[in-house]
Amino acid sequence: MTSRRQLRLGAFMRPVSIHTGAWRWPGAQADANFNLRHLTRYIQKLEAGKFDAFFMADHLAVLNMPIEALRRSHTVTSFEPFSLLSALAMVTERIGLIATASTTFDEPFHIARRFASLDHISEGRAGWNIVTTSNPDAALNFGRDSHMDHGDRYRRAREFHDVVTGLWDSFADDAFIRDAESGLFFDPERMHRLNHKGEYLSVRGPLHIARPVQGWPVIVQAGASEPGRQLAAETAELVFAAPSTLAGARSFYADVKGRMDRLGRPRDHLKILPAAFVVVGDTVEAARQKRLKLDSLVHYESAIASLSVALGHDASGFDPDGPLPPIPETNDSKSSRERVIELAEREGLSVRQLAQRLGGYAGLSFVGTAQTIADEMEQWLETEGSDGFNVMFPWLPGGLDDFVDQVVPELQRRGLFRTEYEGRTLRENLGLPRPANRFFAAPAG
Amino acid sequence: MTSRRQLRLGAFMRPVSIHTGAWRWPGAQADANFNLRHLTRYIQKLEAGKFDAFFMADHLAVLNMPIEALRRSHTVTSFEPFSLLSALAMVTERIGLIATASTTFDEPFHIARRFASLDHISEGRAGWNIVTTSNPDAALNFGRDSHMDHGDRYRRAREFHDVVTGLWDSFADDAFIRDAESGLFFDPERMHRLNHKGEYLSVRGPLHIARPVQGWPVIVQAGASEPGRQLAAETAELVFAAPSTLAGARSFYADVKGRMDRLGRPRDHLKILPAAFVVVGDTVEAARQKRLKLDSLVHYESAIASLSVALGHDASGFDPDGPLPPIPETNDSKSSRERVIELAEREGLSVRQLAQRLGGYAGLSFVGTAQTIADEMEQWLETEGSDGFNVMFPWLPGGLDDFVDQVVPELQRRGLFRTEYEGRTLRENLGLPRPANRFFAAPAG
Incomplete structure (x- = not known):
């Protein structure tokens, strides 16, 4: 095995x-x-x-x-x-x-x-x-009015990774001698100064x-x-x-x-x-009930907003205890809407249960x-x-x-x-x- | 008492x-x-x-x-x-x-x-x-070629202190209610957004x-x-x-x-x-001897450089085991030179001992x-x-x-x-x- x-x-x-x-x-x-x-x-x-x-x-x-x-x-x-x-x-x-x-x-x-x-x-x-x-809220906590665009963020991340790993390599694993007799604590030949100057970052080192x-x-x-x-x-x-x-x-x-x-x-x-x-x-059904009970602790008013976003359609007028009514097509994300409709049908969820699922946690789940x-x-x-x-x-x-x-x-x-x-x-x-x-x-x- | x-x-x-x-x-x-x-x-x-x-x-x-x-x-x-x-x-x-x-x-x-x-x-x-x-070496590790001048550093420090303490005050001490019954976790009225925009820093908050x-x-x-x-x-x-x-x-x-x-x-x-x-x-003399022994572990070649700097005069030619010879006046820091001469006389230190004191630790000491x-x-x-x-x-x-x-x-x-x-x-x-x-x-x- x-x-x-x-x-x-x-x-x-x-x-x-x-x-x-x-x-x-x-x-x-x-x-x-x-x-x-x-x-x-x-x-x-x-x-x-x-x-x-x-x-x-x-x-x-x-x-x-x-x-x-x-x-x-x-x-x-x-x-x-x-x-x-x-x-x-x-x-x-x-x-x-x-x-x-x-x-x-x-x-x-x-x-x-x-x-x-x-x-x-x-x-x-x-x-x-x-x-x-x-x-984007994070940018405002760090003195930036606007957020760096996605491509820039990733190019900077790549360079950042290279600098950080380069700094980790500042000292050879055997740089520290600590020989009390001779008084040599470490070998400067086994210390590297990075001297990085790149598109986004400039870092001399050593760490x-x-x-x-x-x-x-x-x-x-x-x-x-x-x-x-x-x-x-x-x-x-x-x-x-x-x-x-x-x-x-x-x-x-x-x-x-x-x-x-x-x-x-x-x-x-x-x-x-x-x-x-x-x-x-203890049973699959018991696990499903646990999850429904957990979802039911999500506040309905905030949950329904999550459902509206996912459907691309205002769900606040729906009967909370009825099934999801037919949703007209919109220009909003079709895949998100279809996933939500499919979820409601597969698990037989009411509007309330569906909203609370989305407001609670809607990602990949193993329940059983x-x-x-x-x-x-x-x-x-x-x-x-x-x-x-x-x-x-x-x-x-x-x-x-x-x-x-x-x-x-x-x-x-x-x-x-x-x-x-x-x-x-x-x-x-x-x-x-x-x-x-x-x-x-x-x-x- | x-x-x-x-x-x-x-x-x-x-x-x-x-x-x-x-x-x-x-x-x-x-x-x-x-x-x-x-x-x-x-x-x-x-x-x-x-x-x-x-x-x-x-x-x-x-x-x-x-x-x-x-x-x-x-x-x-x-x-x-x-x-x-x-x-x-x-x-x-x-x-x-x-x-x-x-x-x-x-x-x-x-x-x-x-x-x-x-x-x-x-x-x-x-x-x-x-x-x-x-x-100034620190600046080079953080993407800056030149160091911020002293006055700027202190004005920034004052503003930085105000921002940090303001961020610590983001939530009232009683902001977190955690009332499972009503479902209210905290009171947003007891959360403050700093919205700081100053000379050096711009930070929205809350922390x-x-x-x-x-x-x-x-x-x-x-x-x-x-x-x-x-x-x-x-x-x-x-x-x-x-x-x-x-x-x-x-x-x-x-x-x-x-x-x-x-x-x-x-x-x-x-x-x-x-x-x-x-x-x-155990005695004052025993403590003094401990310190001299500790100082003697400082390498002489590096210690003598510290003495030369403190005297504003090249000390490398002095007899290590003799007393400090008379030092001619220079334009360098007089108070530093006088302190060193006074220290050598007070403790009866040889050139080597004096250099090793300065190279080891020369600040305020209580030895006894x-x-x-x-x-x-x-x-x-x-x-x-x-x-x-x-x-x-x-x-x-x-x-x-x-x-x-x-x-x-x-x-x-x-x-x-x-x-x-x-x-x-x-x-x-x-x-x-x-x-x-x-x-x-x-x-x-």
């Missing part, structure tokens, strides 16, 4: 959940945004479940939403990812710690240094989720921190656009995807891995993990028993829809406990998921190579 | 020590720059000694020094302060955590968020050492993190220039000073506290802590027994030379242990220093008020 292709599991974390109604669930830890004890418990449970990584989602502004949705949203505030992950490094030993950092609104010197430091503190468990930050334990922290990406896919194929080692169907996922998977083939990168040097919202029940969820995950893995999943828990801690206590053992029983961590670092556990230093040969011997 | 004015003690930390020869001391932890276990031990020892704060010094570049000094220097690399202090927050309970952050090379939105997060993680123990970063536990993290400053003193008098709550004599310290103290009088700020809302390098021995050191500290406190000290340990862990095990009990015996922490937060322990939110009245009751 050990020769089976292995699933990789990340945990996509918002402290309370991605679902907007989750904080109202009975027993949910609604104060988790600023309660470190809760987050300590979550990550320790994930580590007990042998998860590859704890992935801290992030934004650089209060999200722009209508006031009725905003005042009901637990996503408005939370810890900053770096300080949080450094703290959580102290209460865990093996799980990876992935922080999101923006190439548009930060400096490569700061980013390189902070990730290197997190990698030293965690003894090799850091990962950098590279985002270009598309939220004043030893090379990260992993050489480079693991490089993570989430962009699905054309330049996003290319950046991922060139640089990423983990990709967080957001497909809504297996067919869409397979097409994305084939595209990105095909780009890697053309670049001469081995396919298994990049793991593609779609986000999956997972609700576990540990067996049916493992079946779906196995199917995705074996048909090259993904290399694993970035799991979203419907509420915390209950939904997380259900996954670790029920789904993980089923995956392990099938030989699809580890029962012990393979190594000490995130790279070792993901089966990724340690990058060579581009400026220095490895120490002899 | 409890009514005596109390000393405040910070620990000025470079992981290996400020002294350039310290890593060669027998038993010194030369790998402390990247050894978190050592730093955990240090901070726990400081907390056992009831220190007010652990102060993490910082730079934004490899320091510019001649190659002979550089290759022998343990200061070339270390952890980044934020990730380190967030990690150390998890292994301590009461000691304050002060990070250095630059107003010249970072964004106020990032700085405000990171300190707020550290304050939440540490349950109210964060402090921000505001620096304007005078090192997407709840108000720090302390309202604002403690504001720390170290500048001694005219604009630095004024900024301190206006905004700082701790000042790290670097006087070389008690007379100079008293003059600085009177000047800054006088500025506070004129601004209407109570004098005890700012604590002035000179940096003090402390070497403890626990009693004589406590005498000096008491004198400084009682003659308004300071409100306490930012202690530098000659090497670690030995020099730190000597201070905590010998000097702290002597200070406690005299009623000059706490035997238990007074409160939970850094503000409570320093006796500083919690700032009111400038946009919202405190909750009723």
Whole structure:
């Protein structure tokens, strides 16, 4: 069984959940945004479940939403990812710690240094989720009136990646001698000054921190656009995807891995993990009812706005408890409308239930028993829809406990998921190579 | 005894020590720059000694020094302060955590968020050492060819402080309701959008993190220039000073506290802590010998360069083992030359010893027994030379242990220093008020 292709599991974390109604669930830890004890418990449970990584989602502004949705949203505030992950490094030993950092609104010197430091503190468990930050509200928090356009953002991101990885290579792995007898602390011949001058960035270096334990922290990406896919194929080692169907996922998977083939990168040097919202029940019907109950905690007034946007049609006059009425064609996004109509029909949802689904969380979901969820995950893995999943828990801690206590053992029983961590670092556990230093040969011997 | 004015003690930390020869001391932890276990031990020892704060010094570049000094220097690399202090927050309970952050090379939105997060993680123990970063090498790491001039740096720092503190006040302390029944998570009426547009900065806000536990993290400053003193008098709550004599310290103290009088700020809302390098021995002579031994670990070739700079005269031809010969007058800094000549005479130092003193650490030092050191500290406190000290340990862990095990009990015996922490937060322990939110009245009751 050990020769089976292995699933990789990340945990996509918002402290309370991605679902907007989750904080109202009975027993949910609604104060988790600023309660470190809760987050300590979550990550320790994930580590007990042998998860590859704890992935801290992030934004650089209060999200722009209508006031009725905003005042009901637990996503408005939370810890900053770096300080949080450094703290959580102290209460865990093996799980990876992935922080999101923006190439548009930060400096490569700061980013390189902070990730290197997190990698030293965690003894090799850091990962950098590279985002270009598309939220225009963020620009206003950083002294910019207008947002950088999409192409510029991606060209800058590529250059930013090269500068950060170049800074990580400032010191050879064996630069520090610390010979008390001779008084030589390090060998300046084994220190490199980057002297980068590019289109967007100018950075001299060297970075004043030893090379990260992993050489480079693991490089993570989430962009699905054309330049996003290319950046991922060139640089990423983990990709967080957001497909809504297996067919869409397979097409994305084939595209990105095909780009890697053309670049001469081995396919298994990049793991593609779609986000999956997972609700576990003793029966499939029990899981569906749990989800409907969770959705029902989303405020209807704010949910109906989500439905109107998705349909391209004002839904506020619809009978909340009736079925979705026929929607006239418009010029708005047809695929979004069709997906919503198809969802309502497939699950037999009322207007209210449909609106609350969209207002709660509408992405890819696995709702069922540990067996049916493992079946779906196995199917995705074996048909090259993904290399694993970035799991979203419907509420915390209950939904997380259900996954670790029920789904993980089923995956392990099938030989699809580890029962012990393979190594000490995130790279070792993901089966990724340690990058060579581009400026220095490895120490002899 | 409890009514005596109390000393405040910070620990000025470079992981290996400020002294350039310290890593060669027998038993010194030369790998402390990247050894978190050592730093955990240090901070726990400081907390056992009831220190007010652990102060993490910082730079934004490899320091510019001649190659002979550089290759022998343990200061070339270390952890980044934020990730380190967030990690150390998890292994301590009461000691304050002060990070250095630059107003010249970072964004106020990032700085405000990171300190707020550290304050939440540490349950109210964060402090921000505001620096304007005078090192021109740092500019080259952040895409700038030339450094901002001194006046500009300080005007920007003042505006930066106002923006950061304004962002900390984005949410009223009672903004988060989390009423599961009604579904209201927070009250948008209790959220403030800063909309700052100033000379140097433009930041909309709100900051997407709840108000720090302390309202604002403690504001720390170290500048001694005219604009630095004024900024301190206006905004700082701790000042790290670097006087070389008690007379100079008293003059600085009177000047800054006088500025506070004129601004209407109570004098005890700012604590002035000179940096003090402390070497403890069983006798005064034993302490002096320890220091000479430590200094002797500084490489002579690099030390003699420091002596030449201080004298304004090439010292490389002097007899290392002879006394300092007469130095002709030059146009270079007379006060620096006179201080060096006076030091050599007072302590009877050879040229080698003098050079190694300057190359090791040449600032204010207390070298003696626990009693004589406590005498000096008491004198400084009682003659308004300071409100306490930012202690530098000659090497670690030995020099730190000597201070905590010998000097702290002597200070406690005299009623000059706490035997238990007074409160939970850094503000409570320093006796500083919690700032009111400038946009919202405190909750009723």
